[in-house]
Amino acid sequence: MAKKAFNIAPVTMRSMPFWCVGNPLGDPFGGPVLPKIDSIEVAKILADAAKEGLIEATSFHDDDLVAWDPKNMNDDLDKKSETYAKLQTIKKILDGAGIKVHMATCSLHGNAMFRNGGLTNPDPKIRAIAKKKVERTLRIGAVFGAKYFTYWVARDGFEVPVSVDWKNVYNWLADGMNGVYDYIKAKKLTSYVGATVEPKPNEPRGHMYLPTSGHAVGFICGKLKHPEFFGVNPELLQHESMALLNAVHTVGYLTSMKKLFFLHFGSQIKAQFDNDFPPLVGPEGLKETVQMFWALRKVGWKGVLEYDCHMLRSDGNPADPIGCRMAFVRDCTRALSTALLLADRLMDLNTEGMSAAEADLAATALMCKLDEKSVKEWM
Numbered sequence: 001m002a003k004k005a006f007n008i009a010p011v012t013m014r015s016m017p018f019w020c021v022g023n024p025l026g027d028p029f030g031g032p033v034l035p036k037i038d039s040i041e042v043a044k045i046l047a048d049a050a051k052e053g054l055i056e057a058t059s060f061h062d063d064d065l066v067a068w069d070p071k072n073m074n075d076d077l078d079k080k081s082e083t084y085a086k087l088q089t090i091k092k093i094l095d096g097a098g099i100k101v102h103m104a105t106c107s108l109h110g111n112a113m114f115r116n117g118g119l120t121n122p123d124p125k126i127r128a129i130a131k132k133k134v135e136r137t138l139r140i141g142a143v144f145g146a147k148y149f150t151y152w153v154a155r156d157g158f159e160v161p162v163s164v165d166w167k168n169v170y171n172w173l174a175d176g177m178n179g180v181y182d183y184i185k186a187k188k189l190t191s192y193v194g195a196t197v198e199p200k201p202n203e204p205r206g207h208m209y210l211p212t213s214g215h216a217v218g219f220i221c222g223k224l225k226h227p228e229f230f231g232v233n234p235e236l237l238q239h240e241s242m243a244l245l246n247a248v249h250t251v252g253y254l255t256s257m258k259k260l261f262f263l264h265f266g267s268q269i270k271a272q273f274d275n276d277f278p279p280l281v282g283p284e285g286l287k288e289t290v291q292m293f294w295a296l297r298k299v300g301w302k303g304v305l306e307y308d309c310h311m312l313r314s315d316g317n318p319a320d321p322i323g324c325r326m327a328f329v330r331d332c333t334r335a336l337s338t339a340l341l342l343a344d345r346l347m348d349l350n351t352e353g354m355s356a357a358e359a360d361l362a363a364t365a366l367m368c369k370l371d372e373k374s375v376k377e378w379m
């Protein structure tokens with residue numbers, strides 16, 4: 001069983017998704033560093049991590065667990081199928097370690113069929129397949145008691161603006177998302193308490209239709225039939241930083257709109273492609289990360305945090321593919337605790353009577369436990 005319940009500062013549970021542990025660390029300029037491991041192996045790593053007290057939850061794409069065959073899209077319902085058996089095996093491992101499944105998301109990016117989008121594909125046949133794949137994912141999530149369905153923008157975007165059907169594209173997306181709500185209700189998939197949109201500006205290039213949290217909230221409130229069911233899971237620092245936005249601002253806005261459902265967490269160099277650095281790893285973002293947790297505490301938000309990041313390619317060890325993956329989970333949890341502790345130091349911050357610059361310097365000194373006297377001695 002997981003060691004103990006975790007509920008520290010704003011974070012009620014720490015989730016490590018299947019795809020982050022399973023990732024073989026390929027990038028556009030180099031093949032995988034690690035051998036791909038089966039989902040059952042990933043489940044075992046997660047179980048060990050829970051036993052070590054590093055995580056309490058997980059999440060997955062449908063494809064992270066079982067293969068998908070577009071010619072057999074109800075395989076999960078067939079008790080004699082390989083899919084059914086594998087899902088049960090994984091469930092047993094997760095249950096045995098006391099791991100909760102926080103969310104399920106549908107991979108509409110891996111298969112080449114979705115190269116021009118999933119729910120927004122201009123071809124109605126592909127859109128229909130994408131919807132069916134989402135429904136199968138919802139059923140798979142329900143097997144594990146998933147609390148949320150997440151729609152990440154994936155390939156729903158464009159490289160060439162003049163090739164987009166602007167009159168219809170957001171209606172197609174709304175249709176897909178309304179379909180999520182309708183399917184959950186029609187099939188009485190009661191584990192789901194909501195669904196989220198995960199914005200991202202570009203993936204892997206061009207522009208996505210919902211690039212930022214602001215776009216996502218506007219879309220939810222302006223276009224969906226049941227806006228109360230939908231929220232946002234921003235990926236901070238990565239996705240908003242790619243568009244030069246700031247994580248403190250994002251959580252401030254989303255909590256004020258009551259749309260911050262949960263967090264994806266990692267690190268990022270501003271304005272680069274999705275780095276997916278492990279949290280606090282890489283050259284940037286310490287101050288921003290810490291202030292994000294400070295802001296969450298200030299507004300009284302509490303919720304689940306999912307590590308959504310990848311081990312550094314240089315830390316991948318092909319000779320020990322399981323051990324280096326465990327080390328990665330440890331690094332993420334250690335980084336989170338570091339950030340939460342540093343944010344805790346900021347809770348005493350009193351900026352009354354200070355200029356904005358003075359307030360910022362005082363916050364940095366407090367975060368680093370530097371007293372005024374020592375700083376003055378070095379002036």
Ligand code: XUL
Binds near residue numbers: 019061105235264274
């Ligand atoms: C990609 C990303 C995804 C989603 C789930 O940038 O964040 O892994 O979180 O599909």
Ligand code: MN
Binds near residue numbers: 198235264308
């Ligand atoms: Mn994410």
